[in-house]
Amino acid sequence: MAFWWPLLVLAFAYALCRFLLMLIPPNVPSIDVDASDVMDDKNQIPENSFIYIPPRGRTQSDTKVQCYEPATMKYLGYLPALTPDEVRVRVVQARKAQKVWEKSSFKQRRQFLRILLKYIIEHQELICEISSRDTGKTMVDASLGEIMTTCEKITWLLSEGEKWLKPEYRSSGRSMLHKRSRVEFHPLGVIGAIVSWNYPFHNIFNPMLAAVFSGNSVVIKVSEHASWSGCFYFRIIQSALAAVGAPENLVEIITGFAETGEALVSSVDKIIFVGSPGVGRMIMRKASETLIPVTLELGGKDAFIVCDDVDVERVAQIAVRGVLQSSGQNCAGAERFYVHKDIYSSFVSQVAKIIKAVSVGPPLSGRYDMGAICLQEHSERLQSLVNDAIEKGAEIIARGSFGHIGEGAVDQFFPPTVLGNVKHTMKLMQEEAFGPIMPIMKFSTDEEAIKLANDSRYGLGCAVFSGSQRRAREIASQIQCGVVAINDFASTYMCQSLPFGGVKDSGFGRFAGVEGLRACCLVKSVVEDRWWPYIKTKIPKPIQYPISENCFEFQESLVETLYGLNIWDRLRALVNVLKMISEQQNASDNNSSSTRRND
16 A cells, blocks of 8 residues: 555646646737727717618629628628639638648647637627627627637637647558558648638638648638628737737638639638538539539528427527527528427417517617628518418417617518428428528427428438437437537537538538548548568568469468458468468578579
8 A cells, every 4th residue: 555655646746736737827918909990989970870772783793892780781891802813812822821830830829729719708799799790690699609619619629629630540450460550630731711691700710720720721701791890800810820920821811702702612722611502512513623622511401309398498498599599590590390299389388478578679779689680681581481381371479579770771680480380391391591480390209200300401400309318319319410419409519529510401521520620631541660670561472573373372361360250260371371481481592592503
């Protein structure tokens, strides 16, 4: 016992030292980002506010990306729509910067992340307000979907990123037992990303963080519907990169329309796309010209399954959050609700009560539960989905109320809506709505719920609720989708160690997690001699050129030696292998001796 005491003391001292080191805050410099031109003037009088009139019939040849607030229609300004030649110049600059950055240390990359994290935490309100102004979402929705997810990704990379990018040693198998095998992860070069408008802050930072931490440069085309905020967020990235001495042009943000995106796809070494299936298919066709890898996240029609043994009041609150988050403009939002017939009435009653209390309005002008719809005329499409459902037998159970909405902006809002008696023949149950609509359908058995959930061309995520976790797991395991939350909604994305992506029309490939990080890398397999230079690989005599008469017999015995199922057969085959090698070696020695005598 006395022998272990010194070891225990050393272990305790080591743990104590590590704990004390954790109490010492890291030395992280602050960065100064000019936000004077993007701050909303609260004292601005209505007469001086500029109401933006959206242009009709916009074409790809437009040279400007016009920006405005969806919730107020206030004009924010314009940004250039880059031409294909201008895009290619940006990619060339990023490629030069990447050649320098790939030699950077993980210590330097981690410092870059810490600087970003410090700025985000200290400027949450500013970041959320800019996101709110550009998309119409509430400050709370911005905090949940923009700030928390990004901070979670940064902290995961800080703690585990380097580990998953270091060489990973693998088994060499039986035939290569004398070898050492590993997988190396090298930067691909320039990563291109075309991202959607619904989470303008996180959708920029998500691919940027993975690309830069893995030694790449990245060029990101932001959506024409959220370019104003994207260009401010770019300043944060630029300032943090400058603070760690990173090369200029390592990260580029570009603005424009379809031709801008097409030029990016044809210029980079990998493309990450977040958007619709239709555009995703076009990107795949373009990427096939240069045979670059593609990651596609193309939205979803996520099922929300509620079994009869749940706490209805608790699940109802989660359901409403699932459908109203960012005004329903969420790729992994809950869009199809399947509720067991025994609790259908009580569930509908609970969600109707919540929805009726929800107020909708400009998020920065009052306390509203839900903000605006970002895209022009999208409210009309949402209403058309509701109308189609009603014509086919659905009924409106509840709708939220509008708050004070300024003149000229009413079309940018849509009341949260609950519908019952829905069927899969309705467009609302088949097409991605991307809005605050909750269609609820009954089911009788778990098998029926699974069948209904899988009756969709999408397969991004699902949520399953049951008082029995085993039951919920059994249901979830049979749903055709990429991410699953058990007794919760969208919690998978807050676990940044997990990959994110879908199947079917929801796309393929993964970002986030180990898989997403390594997807930014050239995955290289390496094999070398284990005991070099003391033992060097030699080809056995029987199969050296010119091959011997018994070469195939030798191979048969070698295969059985290595892979035979019976140990005695393997030993017998090993004896044959050694015997043939010995005979071949003796024959070779005799030939050598004969040659020397003749000489």
